[in-house]
Amino acid sequence: MKLIDKHIYRELIPAFLFCVTLFTFLFVIIDLFANLDDIIKQQVGIRTLIQYYLSFLPSVFTIITPISMLLATLYSLGTLSRQNEIMAMQAGGISTLAIITPFLFMGIIISLLSFIVDSKLVPEAYETYITIKNEHIERGDKKKDKEIIKDVALYGADYRIFYAESYNTKTETLNKLIILQHNEKGELVGRITADKAKWTGIKWICYNCIIHRLSSSGAIASSPALFKEKAIRLQENPRDFSKSKHQTQFMSIFELYKYVRKLSKNGYRPLGVIVDFHNKISFPFISFVVVLIGLPFALIKNKGGTFLYIGVGLAISFLYYFVLIVSVSLGKAGLLPPFVASWLANVIFSVSGIVLLAKLSK
Numbered sequence: 001m002k003l004i005d006k007h008i009y010r011e012l013i014p015a016f017l018f019c020v021t022l023f024t025f026l027f028v029i030i031d032l033f034a035n036l037d038d039i040i041k042q043q044v045g046i047r048t049l050i051q052y053y054l055s056f057l058p059s060v061f062t063i064i065t066p067i068s069m070l071l072a073t074l075y076s077l078g079t080l081s082r083q084n085e086i087m088a089m090q091a092g093g094i095s096t097l098a099i100i101t102p103f104l105f106m107g108i109i110i111s112l113l114s115f116i117v118d119s120k121l122v123p124e125a126y127e128t129y130i131t132i133k134n135e136h137i138e139r140g141d142k143k144k145d146k147e148i149i150k151d152v153a154l155y156g157a158d159y160r161i162f163y164a165e166s167y168n169t170k171t172e173t174l175n176k177l178i179i180l181q182h183n184e185k186g187e188l189v190g191r192i193t194a195d196k197a198k199w200t201g202i203k204w205i206c207y208n209c210i211i212h213r214l215s216s217s218g219a220i221a222s223s224p225a226l227f228k229e230k231a232i233r234l235q236e237n238p239r240d241f242s243k244s245k246h247q248t249q250f251m252s253i254f255e256l257y258k259y260v261r262k263l264s265k266n267g268y269r270p271l272g273v274i275v276d277f278h279n280k281i282s283f284p285f286i287s288f289v290v291v292l293i294g295l296p297f298a299l300i301k302n303k304g305g306t307f308l309y310i311g312v313g314l315a316i317s318f319l320y321y322f323v324l325i326v327s328v329s330l331g332k333a334g335l336l337p338p339f340v341a342s343w344l345a346n347v348i349f350s351v352s353g354i355v356l357l358a359k360l361s362k
Contacts, residue, residue, distance in 0.1 A: 004094065008102040011076035016106070019068035020061070027060045028053055038137045048136055055128035058121040059249075062114050066286040067317045069110050070294045073103050074309035077298035086299065096360070100295050107291035114284035119253045126249045134239075149242070151272040151332070155259060157235040159183060163270060164197075164241075172199035172238045177206065189214050192232070199238050206230045248276040256280060271338060275331040278342035289346050290316065292353030296360050320349055 031053075032039075039049065077100075080086050089099055147169055154162040158181075165176035174197040181190035190213055194206035209230040213222050248256055256277045297312050324345040331341020 004089065004098075005102045008076070008080070008099075009106075011079060012072055012103065012106055015076045016068055016072035016110075019071050020064060023064040023068060024057065024060055027064070028056070031056065035133075035137055042137060044136050048132060052129065052132045052137070055125040055132065058117050058125040059129070062118050062122060062284065065110055065114050066290050066320075067313065069107060069287040070290040070316060071310065071313040073107075073291050073294045074298045074313050077103065077295065078309050081299060096299070096357070100299075100357070103291050103295060104288070107288035110287040111285045114287060115281075118280065118284055123249065123252050123255070130249075151270050152241060153270045153273050154236065154241060156240070159186075160234075160236075162236065162241075167241045169238070169242050173197065174204075174241065194230075197232070203231050203233050206232055248273060248280070253277075253280045271334055272332045274338040275328055275341055278338050279328065282342045282346055285346060286320070289349050289353070290320065292357070293320075293349045294353075296353065296356035299360055320345055323348060 038044075044052075077086075086099060090096070149167045149169065150165070152162070152164040152167045152174065156162055160182070161180040162174075163178045163180075164174040167174050175195070177192075177194045177197045179190075179192040180188060181192070183189050190211070192206070192212075193210045195208040197204045197206045206227070207229055209227040209232075211225040211227070211230075212220055214220060251259060256273075260274055260277050293316055294313070297316075298309070327336060327341045327344040330336040331338050336344070
């Protein structure tokens, strides 16, 4: 490793670790104060509380690494610029590309690390986090927020896949329900459709229900059975469908890929799930993207100091997440292809960063 690279890493890595530690602490403190009344009321034990926050950390890590990497880049490279070290390096024949290479390399490493954490640690840890939150912190008589969850897709027990246009958590009603029944080999052997299904407390009542029996080849084996009202006993209850909005968080990228393929194979393409799949791939690489867009701002010499870099970092982060949220929303609404919706923000900010760096290098 070159001496100049070691010098840059000595500036960059401590700044990055400081930002990660600071933001992790802030996340934990904010969550603790938000749930403090419930924690005291439910008398949550210290051991459970520690497990709760340990399971919270992998998700927090994937969220805070981009802004931590951006602020660390702005601060460390900005410090070198303010102290005229960048000018001295260029005067010594070192190109701008050589100066920024350690930052780009660090961005790639952090992005890959985020991808691994999101794929390997987040699914199981997030499920533990949600379970503890529901069973120990928000249990009892606390009134849960009532909402309508759209585009519900749930991989249930006994090889069943559920899809519904929406689920009303207040009335515990699934609208436009489709149940796909598979056998152990993964072959589609049955299909149930209903205008709606309502939970009675022990079972689901399906209205305007049609039951198809299929052969192993997928062909209709007999005439469909029609029911104006049909009681169906399933292992899944309202809580499972309420949690379905978090289901993609419980899956690794490979599990989600298989899940999307299984849904698509049976002729159903829930846009929300497909966008979430592409998002699982694109999101970890934000750390590299924000380095690209942050480098031009850090290379410009200014007298604003640390607070200016923090302001620039927060402004870039806000703008990035605004573009990401809008594009993902458009993707889930069907106005953008899922792949485009998930990668649009990365492409826009990467191209902008490259253009700005090219102009700065001239």
